[in-house]
Amino acid sequence: xxxxxxxxxxxxxxxxxxxxxxxxxxxxxxxxxxxxxxxxxxxxxxxxxxxxxxxxxxxxxxxxxxxxxxxxxxxxxxxxxxxxxxxxxxxxxxxxxxxxxxxxxxxxxxxxxxxxxxxxxxxxxxxxxxxxxxxxxxxxxxxxxxxxxxxxxxxxxxxxxxxxxxxxxxxxxxxxxxxxxxxxxxxxxxxxxxxxxxxxxxxxxxxxxxxxxxxx
Amino acid sequence: xxxxxxxxxxxxxxxxxxxxxxxxxxxxxxxxxxxxxxxxxxxxxxxxxxxxxxxxxxxxxxxxxxxxxxxxxxxxxxxxxxxxxxxxxxxxxxxxxxxxxxxxxxxxxxxxxxxxxxxxxxxxxxxxxxxxxxxxxxxxxxxxxxxxxxxxxxxxxxxxxxxxxxxxxxxxxxxxxxxxxxxxxxxxxxxxxxxxxxxxxxxxxxxxxxxxxxxxxxxxxxxxxxxxxxxxxxxxxxxxxxxxxxxxxxxxxxxxxxxxxxxxxxxxxxxxxxxxxxxxxxxxxxxxxxxxxxxxxxxxxxxxxxxxxxxxxxxxxxxxxxxxxxxxxxxxxxxxxxxxxxxxxxxxxxxxxxxxxxxxxxxxxxxxxxxxxxxxxxxxxxxxxxxxxxxxxxxxx
Numbered sequence: 001x002x003x004x005x006x007x008x009x010x011x012x013x014x015x016x017x018x019x020x021x022x023x024x025x026x027x028x029x030x031x032x033x034x035x036x037x038x039x040x041x042x043x044x045x046x047x048x049x050x051x052x053x054x055x056x057x058x059x060x061x062x063x064x065x066x067x068x069x070x071x072x073x074x075x076x077x078x079x080x081x082x083x084x085x086x087x088x089x090x091x092x093x094x095x096x097x098x099x100x101x102x103x104x105x106x107x108x109x110x111x112x113x114x115x116x117x118x119x120x121x122x123x124x125x126x127x128x129x130x131x132x133x134x135x136x137x138x139x140x141x142x143x144x145x146x147x148x149x150x151x152x153x154x155x156x157x158x159x160x161x162x163x164x165x166x167x168x169x170x171x172x173x174x175x176x177x178x179x180x181x182x183x184x185x186x187x188x189x190x191x192x193x194x195x196x197x198x199x200x201x202x203x204x205x206x207x208x209x210x211x212x213x214x215x216x
Numbered sequence: 217x218x219x220x221x222x223x224x225x226x227x228x229x230x231x232x233x234x235x236x237x238x239x240x241x242x243x244x245x246x247x248x249x250x251x252x253x254x255x256x257x258x259x260x261x262x263x264x265x266x267x268x269x270x271x272x273x274x275x276x277x278x279x280x281x282x283x284x285x286x287x288x289x290x291x292x293x294x295x296x297x298x299x300x301x302x303x304x305x306x307x308x309x310x311x312x313x314x315x316x317x318x319x320x321x322x323x324x325x326x327x328x329x330x331x332x333x334x335x336x337x338x339x340x341x342x343x344x345x346x347x348x349x350x351x352x353x354x355x356x357x358x359x360x361x362x363x364x365x366x367x368x369x370x371x372x373x374x375x376x377x378x379x380x381x382x383x384x385x386x387x388x389x390x391x392x393x394x395x396x397x398x399x400x401x402x403x404x405x406x407x408x409x410x411x412x413x414x415x416x417x418x419x420x421x422x423x424x425x426x427x428x429x430x431x432x433x434x435x436x437x438x439x440x441x442x443x444x445x446x447x448x449x450x451x452x453x454x455x456x457x458x459x460x461x462x463x464x465x466x467x468x469x470x471x472x473x474x475x476x477x478x479x480x481x482x483x484x485x486x487x488x489x490x491x492x493x494x495x496x497x498x499x500x501x502x503x504x505x506x507x508x509x510x511x512x513x514x515x516x517x518x519x520x521x522x523x524x525x526x527x528x529x530x531x532x533x534x535x536x537x538x539x540x541x542x543x544x545x546x547x548x549x550x551x552x553x554x555x556x557x558x559x560x561x562x563x564x565x566x567x568x569x570x571x572x573x574x575x576x577x578x579x580x581x582x583x584x585x586x587x588x589x590x591x592x593x594x595x596x597x598x599x600x601x602x603x604x605x606x607x608x609x610x611x612x613x
Contacts, residue, residue: 055570057570057571063574063575063577066573066574066575067574067576067591067594067595069572070542070572070573070574070595070598070599071594071595071597071598071599072598072602073598073599073601073602073603073605074572074602075540075570075571075572076572076573077543077561077565077571077572077573078573078574078575079561079573087562087565087566088565088566089566089568092565092568
């Protein structure tokens with residue numbers, strides 16, 4: 001992981017919480033043991049502690065994020081998703097969460113495999129590179145897309161492995177991961193219709209949240 | 217004249233037996249200390265200080281473990297030097313380890329020289345100081361003695377065990393030996409084992425002490441000689457360099473001259489850094505015992521948590537640990553570098569323990585843990601606040 005993507009532009013609900021984090025939190029059972037990979041300043045961990053009563057731990061790459069989190073009383077360590085997940089034993093957590101970070105890892109597939117080794121379930125959220133705004137920019141403007149949720153220039157982006165919802169679903173199939181739940185959010189942070197077909201999600205979902213578990 | 221001074225010195229009760237401004241817990245024949253070496257130390261005593269008030273539930277006790285050359289005078293004036301406590305940035309009213317919230321205990325380690333039984337203490341069998349007949353002690357022995365003190369104080373579970381360097385080793389040993397008695401643990405700037413480089417530096421210090429003709433095979437107290445100003449001072453000077461960093465030394469001293477304009481073509485302290493080190497050496501020997509230095513450095517050298525564990529894995533020392541850990545390291549600490557703290561964190565993660573880990577940016581080297589580092593203070597405060605909430609401790613005692 002190079003550096004954590006900026007998430008300041010993600011929509012917030014009336015309570016001031018990021019909509020994608022609320023969605024993630026809703027997928028977590030009460031009292032569960034949770035590892036948040038790339039936990040930033042600990043916003044999700046705090047939300048989980050307050051609303052779901054979880055035993056939460058975090059890994060964060062940036063020293064400022066870690067020190068802020070620890071000073072808030074959260075159990076966070078400085079570390080890198082690409083290298084440090086290997087140190088965790090099997091089945092150590094109920095959930096391993098990767099929020100808005102998958103596309104910034106060097107080896108997304110390995111990270112995903114580790115998440116489902118360490119945790120019984122994994123929750124992954126990421127910006128959808130198949131969103132119509134992204135497609136239109138590349139098609140008509142001919143430059144690397146820059147949107148509210150992907151604000152970087154091609155040369156300074158931490159996002160080195162963009163994927164679309166379709167790509168992610170395909171990866172899950174390849175490594176034999178079961179999709180228990182999936183939600184796509186539009187640009188205003190509202191969930192898309194559950195019965196919409198994948199192509200619709202892939203075109204109109206600005207970001208997606210997946211709850212995954214091991215097959216079988 | 218010299219003879220007269222020594223006689224006078226002998227009439228004054230020695231700090232090693234009768235410490236000033238300290239409480240002393242005596243452990244008689246019914247409470248022997250069984251050491252790792254197999255030797256049983258009895259009777260023995262532990263000199264300690266407490267600050268703050270123990271609450272009715274006896275649940276707000278914080279044990280502070282001191283480093284190699286520290287002692288129990290953690291937050292109040294030192295009886296020998298007259299200086300303030302060694303961790304007053306951390307401990308006091310409304311400080312991160314708040315004396316208005318917590319009952320703070322700091323005990324001189326076994327083998328020390330500030331009132332807990334050590335090589336300078338009087339051996340009851342001979343009426344003379346133990347000197348080298350004192351048994352070699354380990355970090356685990358120090359922790360055993362502290363656990364007996366905590367029992368003596370009627371405390372079952374410690375809210376926190378905190379310490380840096382050798383104190384951090386004791387914190388790790390506490391969590392490994394008595395997991396149910398340690399609610400939270402703060403090992404700072406330490407490691408699960410002493411590295412070859414660190415053992416090597418200690419050996420230099422010990423050889424400096426033993427090479428001093430006044431040391432007399434360790435019997436200087438009975439022979440009335442004074443090895444302190446040579447051997448022990450040199451040991452301290454060498455060690456002190458390892459507590460700093462190249463950047464800190466350069467910032468503080470550079471190549472500046474001491475009270476002169478140019479080099480004197482002699483071996484005087486031409487440079488400020490030399491003068492500073494000499495001062496560090498001289499001021500240290502006022503308050504420390506040469507033999508204690510040998511024993512305590514040895515205890516650190518022997519420390520290797522993994523050696524006591526199944527499969528030689530540190531993680532097994534913390535299996536199913538209920539303790540909340542906060543590991544802290546400093547970027548410029550080359551004595552206990554961040555990689556050592558990371559190894560602790562990996563082991564704790566592998567054991568499924570609840571751990572936080574922060575590395576603090578500073579150029580002040582290993583000594584940073586004793587200094588006014590705002591980020592260190594904020595992290596300790598935040599971690600303890602979180603632990604206090606989890607423990608259900610109220611704001612005031």
